[in-house]
Amino acid sequence: MNYTKIENKRLNETMYIGEHETGLGVFVIPKKGCVKKYATFATKFGSVNNRFIPLGETEPYTIPDGVAHFLEHKMFEQPDGTNAFDKFALYGANANAFTSFNHTNYLFSCTDNFTESFEHLLSYVQEPYFTKENVDKEQGIIGQEIRMYDDDGQWAVMFNLLKALYHVNPVRIDIAGTVESIAKIDKDVLYKCYNTYYNPSNMVVCVVGDVEPEQVFASVEKVIKTDRPSGKVCSIFDEEPKSVCQKYIEAKASVSLPLFNIGFKDNYLKEGDELLKREIAVEIISRILFGRSSTLYTSMYEEGLINENFGTDNSTEAEFACAVICGESEKPAEVKERIMKEINSKHEEGFDSDEFERIKRAFYGSYLRGFNNVETIGNMVTRYILAGINIFSFADAFECVDLDFVTKVFKEIYTEENMAMSVVYPSEQ
């Protein structure tokens, strides 16, 4: 397999990029001195991909809520009746998987037997084995996973916000679906999704740790099948209106303090490097307005209106984007007013350039910090590659994000019309 090598002097990191004949992208970041090795095998199939044209067909196909996550669970089931975890365990590797809104990631970390574990990862994700019995069995396990989240106030306040922000975008649906929706999942649905979204050209492999890149590429050559259908996936999305679906949403849960999420819908969806630039800009804006060193955070904290759990949680993805402020407060409505007041005054006065430079410097520090840990790097690189971004271009994108650009992005996102609020109040105990 041919590959290219790129170095980043400022980061002091090197990345090897290869492309398998099936279209599968392979990315290796060697980390000398690390004991742990981390590998991911990911597909661009998440909970938002609920309607698509199956590979080789022509008609759109709609699937029940929660399929991507259900499929993730079922991939561990092997044709010989074993569980994919078993072999990882024999090698001493720690395996797992997760499903997000727009991708599914199969992963493991290990200190020994890397090649064996890596080849097992590549192999088991290519071996779907769905039967009526093993699908039925999983309904109980995932049912309990859903119930666990039912009791999680943080989860509720976040998903309610997405429901409020979006009319039709499937990001408003819980990743795991509901107990009712997963009851509709059968093996045929799973195979159809697998055959479409788990085709190699829709997937990437990423390895981080003290490994030989040539060895990684050799394993990929050896294990990845070349006779499977491959092709561009066609996901179908309804057009999302620009407005928010509802301004305010409220629920109750067994929590000690009211929880709030205040979100701003970003209607300017981007891809590739433009997405990266926008993500950086939103992060800088969040830090200036609501970060630890902001005047708003300081005053609200000093008055006891918010506590240390106040923060921001932004999503900048190709399929959806929103800037979110979250926290706990006895007076969520007052917090919202203060936030809107601060935003409105920034619309009038603009950003201070010294403050902008200071926050940018601090932000660069946190970006570098992300390169301490093989898992953090692996997940970050995987997510970026699936979004069409080369992580090493961060420094260039970062330089491009100037005060004018940040001001433009701020004006596009942080408006009264784009805002919705979700609150979870404590239920009576």
Place this chain on the structure above:
Amino acid sequence: MDIIKKELINGINLYYIHDAKYKTVSMSVFLHRRLAKDEATSNALLSKLLKRGTVKCKNLNELNIYADKLYGALYDVNITKKAYVQSIVCSVNFLSDEYLEESIVNPCTELMLDMLFKPNTGENSFDKEVFDVEKQNLKDDIEGLINDKRSYANFRCIEEMCKGEENSVFEFGYLEDLDKIDEKTIYDHYKSIITKSPMDIFVVGSVDIDSLCGYIKEYLSEFDFNIDAITPADITASESNDVKYVEDVFDVAQGKLAMGFRTGITIDDEDYYALLLGNSIYGSGAHSRLFNTVREEMSLCYYASSKTDKFRAIMLVSSGIEFENYDKAKSEIEKQLQNIVSGDFTDEELEVARNYITNSYRSYKDSPYAMKDYYRGQCFCKNQDTIDEAIVKIEALTRQDVINALSKVKLDTVYFLKGKEA
């Protein structure tokens, strides 16, 4: 990668774990107190007050702007508990000199030390407004324990199980004690402990350690220390043959089962590693019995796992289940332990568990937090095994060692958090 210990002054040690692979330096100073109910709440409250400002950065805003300028240095003050010790921890995490044009080691070290030694207080009191807010925040933290039902169930199980035991004092403190503290008494408490308590400083990353030690020694020379060592506590638990059953009712969809076992084995006992290995066969990891029976075979839960507490001779099993599956889950959890004790496990299960544990020990070397935590634990026990030594001991264990260790494990308390309709 070795750990270097340097005594800075009598009672204050510095531990340096040199590792150039990190892009950051991670540094913490621990002020240790003997865990005791009568001062636990004050120490917890102090950990909150100390991050509100120093003599140099008078308030939150100045502190945070200062940290931004240090390339987004992260700082924090927390409260932790290990064995019979409650510690106030001031930490700072910053970029290594290698990635910067200027060195920020000294200003970051100063920030960490200032939070502990030079908080912004008045003449003989903390600021009243600051105090009131942080008192409320601590109250919220204690009440907020219920927000995560899984950890709350685990907490309640051990609380009920270890009632009255010396090491069971809760490190966040108690609401009833919080009301007795004001901005003056907390100041007096601070003054009474700041130069009398043992301290450990941990540094992980790559720094000029001699110059750093020189800087810290110089800083400490301003103070007149007179440090008393902490005496270990007796950890013998009250023996009881009856299993205790406890239930709480909440407005929840899923029940949380927590089962507390006495192991009689701490990190200082010879069979500690055998217990760890047995625990992994039993309930730690996707290869374990609990995962494969309670979850995979019976579909009763999403998680079922067990963990051991190396200081308190406790093993805790936890699982999230439907209310009506309580009996089924509980009896399967007990049955699986009995099976292992009676030797009903394969050599493969033994080897898989062994690999799992040695892999996690090796992985500590990639985490500044895990390294600090591992070696800090050794400040309060006789076991001084390095990570590599621990791995060698685990490699040598036999199936009989596992059986012997697990046969000491006895169920003590069963806790169930259930819903209103159950």
